[in-house]
Amino acid sequence: xxxxxxxxxxxxxxxxxxxxxxxxxxxxxxxxxxxxxxxxxxxxxxxxxxxxxxxxxxxxxxxxxxxxxxxxxxxxxxxxxxxxxxxxxxxxxxxxxxxxxxxxxxxxxxxxxxxxxxxxxxxxxxxxxxxxxxxxxxxxxxxxxxxxxxxxxxxxxxxxxxxxxxxxxxxxxxxxxxxxxxxxxxxxxxxxxxxxxxxxxxxxxxxxxxxxxxxxxxxxxxxxxxxxxxxxxxxxxxxxxxxxxxxxxxxxxxxxxxxxxxxxxxxxxxxxxxxxxxxxxxxxxxxxxxxxxxxxxxxxxxxxxxxx
Numbered sequence: 001x002x003x004x005x006x007x008x009x010x011x012x013x014x015x016x017x018x019x020x021x022x023x024x025x026x027x028x029x030x031x032x033x034x035x036x037x038x039x040x041x042x043x044x045x046x047x048x049x050x051x052x053x054x055x056x057x058x059x060x061x062x063x064x065x066x067x068x069x070x071x072x073x074x075x076x077x078x079x080x081x082x083x084x085x086x087x088x089x090x091x092x093x094x095x096x097x098x099x100x101x102x103x104x105x106x107x108x109x110x111x112x113x114x115x116x117x118x119x120x121x122x123x124x125x126x127x128x129x130x131x132x133x134x135x136x137x138x139x140x141x142x143x144x145x146x147x148x149x150x151x152x153x154x155x156x157x158x159x160x161x162x163x164x165x166x167x168x169x170x171x172x173x174x175x176x177x178x179x180x181x182x183x184x185x186x187x188x189x190x191x192x193x194x195x196x197x198x199x200x201x202x203x204x205x206x207x208x209x210x211x212x213x214x215x216x217x218x219x220x221x222x223x224x225x226x227x228x229x230x231x232x233x234x235x236x237x238x239x240x241x242x243x244x245x246x247x248x249x250x251x252x253x254x255x256x257x258x259x260x261x262x263x264x265x266x267x268x269x270x271x272x273x274x275x276x277x278x279x280x281x282x283x284x285x286x287x288x289x290x291x292x293x294x295x296x297x298x299x300x301x302x303x304x305x306x307x308x
Contacts, residue, residue: 035105035110035141036103038144038146039105039110039139039146040100042061042139042146043114044098044100045057045061046058046061046098046148047096047097050090050093050096051095055083055086055087058086059082059083059086062079062082062148062149063147063149064078065078065149066078066082066147066148066149066150066151067150067151068150068151068152069150069151069152069254069272069274069301070085070153070301071131071133071153071154071209071301072302073270073271073301073302073303092122092123093118093120094119094120094121095118096118097116097117097118098114098115098135099116102205106246109138109139109244109246110138110140110141110146111136111137111138111246111250111252111276111297112137112139113134113136113297114134114137115133115134115135116133116135117131117132118130118131118132130157132155132156132157134153134154134156134205134207135151135152135207136151136152136153136207136274136276136297136299137152138150138151138252138274150244150254152272152274154208154209154299154301155209155210156212156213158210176243177240177243177251177253178240180240180253180277180293181240181255184196184236184238184295185236185237185238187199188224191228191232193222193225193228194221196220196221197218197220197224199295200217200294200295200298201217201278201280201296203216204216204217204295204296204298205296205298206219206223206295206298206300207298208223208300208305209271209300209302209303209304210304211223211306227306227307230306231265231307233261233262233265234259234261234265234269234306234307235259235260236257236259237258237259237260238256238257239255239258240253240254241254241255242254249279249282250276250277250278250296251277252274252276252277253273253274253275253277254272254274255272255273256273257269257270257271257272257273257305258271259305259306265307268303269302269305269306270302271302271303271305272302273300273301274298274299275297275299276297276298277293277294277295277296278293278294278296279292280292280293
C-alpha cells in the first residue's frame, strides 16, 4: 500500500432540503434545494444544452479555469479552448445521453461518475459515428451554483477513422502526489494482478479505453490477470501532472499512462487519467499509523492501453 502524508481533517458536507413554513400562502413557499439536487440540475441542464445546440448555455456550466480531457487524447484548458473543442464536436453530433450514476460531495467540491451514449455524423465521409462509455467530472461550488472544473470521458469501443498521436505535454508541473501513483506503475511492471487489485477500493469503478467499465476490485484483478496472460512484454509509465485536494481523506489526480512493448512486441498505449484517490485506513491514521491510499474511481482515456 502507499504510505505517505496525512492531510487535514475531513470536512464532509451533508445537505438537506429545507422548506420554509408558517402562515405563508402555500403557493409562495420556497424550497431550498440540497447541493446534490443542485448538482443534478446542473448536470441535466448540460445534456439539454448540448442536444439543443446551445453552446453558450453549456459554457456557463464550466468554471473559468476548467479543463476538459476528451476521449481522443485532446486537452482543452480554459473556456476559449473548451468552447472550440466542444463546438467542433457539436457540429457533428446527433445527440447525447448522460446517465449520472453517483455523486460524492466534499464541502465545496464534488466528484461525479456516469455513463454516456453519443452519436454523430463524420463530416468528411458522412458515415455514422457511435460511441459510449463512462465519464467523470470534478465540480466546484461558486456562490450558490456548481460548475465543472475538470471533465473526462472514455469509450468502450474504438472510434474508427481517428489517427492517434503521442500525448502532448499540456500539464508541465509535476505533482507532489507523484509518489502515490508510483505503486501503480511498480505493481504493473511486477505483473502482480492480486497486488494491483489491492490498490483499488472494494467498490472501485474503472473506465479503460475500449473496454467495459470495471465495477469492483474483483473485476480489476481479472482484468489485469488477462492482460498479463496475454503478453509478458509491456511496461507501464505513470506521470501525475496535477492534483485537487478535496478534504483530508480524498484527492483527485490527473496525469498520463503509457504502456510500451519490447522490440518483439511493438504494442504502444497512450492515455490520460483522472482518478479519485481515497484514504484506506482513516482509523489507523487517527491512531498514528501511516496513511494508505486506494483508487476509488478512475477514468483512463485515449488509446487502448493494454493488448488483448
